[in-house]
Amino acid sequence: MKAAVVIFPGSNCDRDVIHALETVSHISTQAVWHKEPSLPEGTGLVVLPGGFSYGDYLRCGAMAARSPIISAVRDHAERGGLVLGICNGFQVLTETGLLPGALLANLSLEFICSTCLLRVERTDTPFTNAFTKGQIVQFPIAHHEGLFFLPEKELEELEANRQVVFRYASADGSAGPLSSPNGALNGIAGIVNREGNVLGLMPHPERASESLLGCADGIGMWDSIKNWLEGRLN
Amino acid sequence: METVERRGGIGMKFRAHIRVSLKEGVLDTQGKAVRVSLKNMGFGNVEEVRVGKSIAITLDAKSREEAEKQVEAMCDDLLVNSLIETHSLTLEAI
Numbered sequence: 178m179k180a181a182v183v184i185f186p187g188s189n190c191d192r193d194v195i196h197a198l199e200t201v202s203h204i205s206t207q208a209v210w211h212k213e214p215s216l217p218e219g220t221g222l223v224v225l226p227g228g229f230s231y232g233d234y235l236r237c238g239a240m241a242a243r244s245p246i247i248s249a250v251r252d253h254a255e256r257g258g259l260v261l262g263i264c265n266g267f268q269v270l271t272e273t274g275l276l277p278g279a280l281l282a283n284l285s286l287e288f289i290c291s292t293c294l295l296r297v298e299r300t301d302t303p304f305t306n307a308f309t310k311g312q313i314v315q316f317p318i319a320h321h322e323g324l325f326f327l328p329e330k331e332l333e334e335l336e337a338n339r340q341v342v343f344r345y346a347s348a349d350g351s352a353g354p355l356s357s358p359n360g361a362l363n364g365i366a367g368i369v370n371r372e373g374n375v376l377g378l379m380p381h382p383e384r385a386s387e388s389l390l391g392c393a394d395g396i397g398m399w400d401s402i403k404n405w406l407e408g409r410l411n
Numbered sequence: 412m413e414t415v416e417r418r419g420g421i422g423m424k425f426r427a428h429i430r431v432s433l434k435e436g437v438l439d440t441q442g443k444a445v446r447v448s449l450k451n452m453g454f455g456n457v458e459e460v461r462v463g464k465s466i467a468i469t470l471d472a473k474s475r476e477e478a479e480k481q482v483e484a485m486c487d488d489l490l491v492n493s494l495i496e497t498h499s500l501t502l503e504a505i
Contacts, residue, residue, distance in 0.1 A: 278494070284438075285440075324438070326495065
């Protein structure tokens with residue numbers, strides 16, 4: 178079981194993800210430069226990390242989504258391999274079309290850097306099986322373009338297909354737009370594709386993977402991925 | 412997109428002006444903020460502000476049709492996200 182973390186020019190959370198995967202969760206992890214044409218042999222999980230790929234020029238994630246490595250990431254996803262996009266990685270996934278939607282500027286027009294509560298909406302995914310349904314977890318957010326947007330009809334389909342995995346929440350467990358720090362529609366913080374093997378989320382699980390960092394809820398995501406890749410769920 | 416000759420041509424030079432704007436119904440937070448500022452400055456009659464972007468591209472092409480085809484391909488492939496944006500294009504020979 179191996180993970181690959183793609184580094185684009187301007188990525189800045191790649192080392193945090195590698196640390197969380199390798200040092201904290203003992204998942205063998207390799208960094209992959211975006212110009213590589215292929216992923217390392219035996220890759221089970223691809224992570225597109227946070228940062229400001231290509232300086233966020235044109236649209237966040239737009240140019241990274243046209244990088245050479247992306248066709249290999251697309252093939253990996255089509256074969257059922259796991260793909261996780263965090264923050265800018267989520268923006269890249271929407272720009273590739275591997276996930277629906279777009280991330281617009283936060284409602285407040287401010288860059289928001291804070292801790293954040295999320296409600297786990299699904300536990301039947303490769304990324305969330307170690308959580309309990311409705312569990313409130315704390316991952317930090319740090320973004321300027323995090324307002325999840327989809328036109329009304331597509332948004333209804335997304336909800337009907339149960340593709341929302343994480344929603345911004347309040348401490349009392351209520352979730353939705355009112356708990357959303359960035360104005361995301363329906364309070365959406367993270368979604369999967371129809372097949373469930375591609376997840377994108379704005380909050381950062383890798384920054385919540387050690388108690389030293391103030392919270393270790395993110396470990397639940399790495400444990401979930403390990404469970405899935407090591408076939409412990411069936 | 413394979414049918415589009417990407418190397419450019421020899422001969423004519425064109426300048427394309429692409430105006431990209433957010434689609435109706437897509438929340439324009441920048442536009443809203445600018446509207447509030449304009450109101451605070453005394454422009455109370457401003458009803459709505461939409462902020463977009465303008466992209467100018469200079470290119471060589473064999474003909475106007477070829478240039479237009481190429482710029483439209485650039486819009487489809489990278490410059491415009493059709494989920495949230497629309498664009499208009501003008502092309503001038505230079």
